[in-house]
Amino acid sequence: MRMPRGLDCGITRLCATIGLAALIGLITPHAHAAGGLSISNPDGAAVRALVIGIDDYQHVRKLKGAVADATDIVTSLKSMGVGDVVVLTNAQADRASVLREISALVERTKNNDLIFLSIAGHGTQEPERVKGSEPDGMENVFLLPGFETTPTGSVERVLGSEFNHFIRQFELRGARVIFVADTCHGGGMVRDIDPRAAEMSFRQVPRYTLLVDELKPVSDSNDPKSELDLDHTAFLAAVDRYTKAPEVRIPGIDGLRGALSYAVARAVEGSADINNDGKVTLKELFSNVRQVVYQLSDQRQNIVTISSPPQTPDTDVAFELTRGVVLIQGPAARAASGSAGSGAIEGQAPAPPAVAAKAPTIPTLAAAATKELPAGDAPGSLRLAAPIRLAALDGKTSYFVSVKPKDIPVQAVQPTDNPDLIWDPVSHDVIAWGDVVAYGIDVANLPTVVDRTAAIRELKRIATRSPQIMRIWPDDRQQRAGQTVEVDLSDVGSRAVLLFNVSGDGTIQLLYPVGSDAALARSASLRLPLRVGEPFGAEQIVAVTSQQRMVDLETALMQFNRRRASGQVIKSLERYLPADARIASISFFSAP
Template sequence: MRALNTILLVAMAWLLLSTQASLAASPIVLHLQNPDGGAIRGLIIGIDAYEHVRPLKGSVADARDIEQSLRQMGTNDVITLTDAQANRSSVLQHISDLVQRTTSNDLIILSIAGHGAQEPETIKGSEPDGLQDVFLLPGFAPTPEGSRQRILGSEFNHFIRQFELRGAKVLFVADTCHGGGMARDIDPRAAEMSFRQVSKYTLPVDKLVPVTNESDPVSDLDLDRTAFLAAVDRNTKAPEVKIPGIDGLRGALSYAVARAFEGGADANHDGKVTLKELFANVRQVVYQLSDQRQNVVTKASPGRSVESDVVFQLAQGPTLAATPGPTVPPKPMIPAPPAALSRDLAVAPAPTEISAPIRLAALGSRTNNLAKLTSRNAAIEIVPPVDNPDLIWDSKSRDVISWGDVVAYGIDERDLVSVIDRTAAIRELKRIATKTPQTLRVAPDDGQYHKGRTVQIELSDVTSRAIILFDISGDGTIQMLYPLGSDAPISQTGNLRLQLKVREPFGAEQVVAVTSTKRLPDLEQAILQLDRRKAPGQLIKILNTYLSPDARVGSIGFFTAP
């Protein structure tokens, strides 16, 4: 068992360098293609502006993102309804119109982002717990008239059946939630988080008249040609999250699906995205972006093969010539002898581009000097605790909280810059790991780990792939985890499980996995030279320099406490 030093992370945010080769290459323009030969059609819904329940912040942006991805990938039949446009009569009319346009072998993409809820089932026996999922529309309220502004899960099953009867396949994306649990408790000092779920309610008078007929499926398991992606399971809340490089909050599932449409889910680069590839890609991207607060639920109709059923293809379109721009190639790293791992690396500093600032808030009275904080690696903006900060510093306890989790304990004001730099670096790691993710999980659960507890890091789908695994501790110290000593650098099995033991100091950890078809000795050596050193900025530049084109990167955080 390997000891994992859980100490405070200091990070330097380096913008990823583009190499001469990538600039010289002409990008290939891809477009989506239906493998069955039919059209691809979409109805996309996003609702933030609820009139009578708590509004959301990222659902409209989610809808626009998916719409834009579909259109830029060549799909023209896309209808997007946002906020007030998504009232019940409008949604039903557009679904009806879409059914009429649908022909045999079409692929129908239905996506909804907004609030969800649970109510007693209307079709007896359709749900094991007797509760059905409900999707709330902008005018919903627990009043007689407000009750009309919702769509029942059984109604969506009815609509999906209509598409299937016309010979189409359906991909249904539900970026909402219906339960009330969480993977980890939220620190009460954290800024209020936004979840896509409303409090329980009762309907004294329900004026909704469901759309139904006798041939409707009892449950989604009775559908024949449909695949489902849901943000969380029926017992968990779906948070709106921060996406690296994007302002505001978003739904992690919608973001992941949009990137999948753009080619991110084609794991083996054969131009075909199977259900297995789509599910695995979206599941890992959401898991990473949500800091392990979300586990996506994926389902397919019993008649569809997850292993081999192709959801969509990526067909090559016209090639656009790249316009070379000015570039500063990085100087090669000079490898240090193995016995001198603590010596400095001769690495040319990467040009630093500061984008969105790190938003810092403080609790308590000892905050007068925060405005004087400066960093060479990240812009700093001081904001109130209620103004969506990236970090909150409790000056009394000296804890630093980020998005509901304590990321560092016992941090003095003079050490805050280190935590700020860490936050900037984690942004870059998430950005890298979203492009071609390696499946990476924390076990036994995604909760908070205490001193002495064993954490298991699990990699899957790594047969015949070279593996590098390392940790960035709370203070930015790099720790090589694999391969070490007699470890086999290339996996002979499909899975790798590595046990780590938690010890103080406590806070946030970021475990990163890199896998590739061939061993990357230069990358291994470079990381070993950083072992036990506080150098996350150099690490990010090293990854950009030595990652192979076929590399997959997984990056997950977990949290420890006394």
């Protein structure tokens, strides 16, 4: 039996197992629209949409990215050839306008039409009005800009049952519906937020009591009791009923956004057509959006997808894609000119996959010192326009005068100025978006954390473009020393797999293949147990898969192994990624 290799980042590889799983890969978005790609209805009828986004709440906490979400989805739909698109944002989205526009859309709907309904904004829960319609007795509610707990303000909301009422009207006219709810309705978080971090924005308000409720719900005898009583509708919700949905940072985009809306917009542009057959099944749509949201939210979001019982997600087509002109390949879709050969690296011939084994005792690995890669070894520096915004917890910027990152500019800001990183001058911990990225980092070592932050931003961008399905188990809680987490890759049968980690200080750790690992996975899933150890903080697990072995990229990762070389890894990916590459990039966080 092959023994695991001890490595020097915050995790230890135990053993790899190949098992059975399923699902998806992806292609590059945006290139489609540029190549004349259009969305079409598989039934040959029209595609229509109503899109709602609300930031400017008058009486409850304002949001920051819901209007941008609506704008993004509308832009994507129109760029893909959808003409009948109505958008309501902020004050436009009062109850009278929402009911008017959705009723008008019902009237325009014809047999076999495809209807997109999307809403981004605040949600909450109220006791159900139809007894037995909800498993926990609570109904989802969508809040409109003028909502408040007064008799007049109580009208400015839409009940989940009312959306179901209108969806039934669409179905009765012979239409299919895709409903996107980028809100949350209750609950908390699995992983706590470090109290030193900047305040996060969530799309949920606390439950309330209405002493006088003047809302008169829209309903009739045809209304379904719940979503499961509908026949031709697919639901995508930002989170389950018990979890909060944060507004997140999207690489390369200013401000905050909803991860679900962003993922849906990219899917509409064609990124969910996994096998390039021009048909996006419900399974492809759900899987693609789920993976993108999971990655962008650093595991804080697991979306909920529901299809009507009569539907068959594996085969039912959500929408089709047609191309009017020939796509000219750009940099993101370039052919792999010699960058991914089929031969084995010298001294590392392919071998059968390892079988499951009990984790052996692993010595302490933190003693193996990491090395910074000399500047001469770098393939180039990152060329990202936005600098990394760095703040000290006490607001002093003088600490950072000597901070000179290798690959990206740094900008010293105040903790209230939306920093990418917050450094605690007392503990020397580095915090990002509610999580400790690295513990005990002095000023001299901050540049490697800054470069690592830029690299992770770029990895997220690339992985969103062409995701590989990957999960980290058991959950998104902060992992403790000695615990085991498992990386689970799906749909990798007969694909070459490269798996590596980027630790909180930017150290690269090659996880697969090592030793006698098979060059090509021989089953549908690859499961790799990892043991948590020092140094603690952020671990970014990155997977790259392709139909052929990626010899040049594999060689580069072996060169960077145990080195602080996050920027160089990005340049190697830019240089050596084959055209069919699928990428996953997922964070987990550890603590002593």
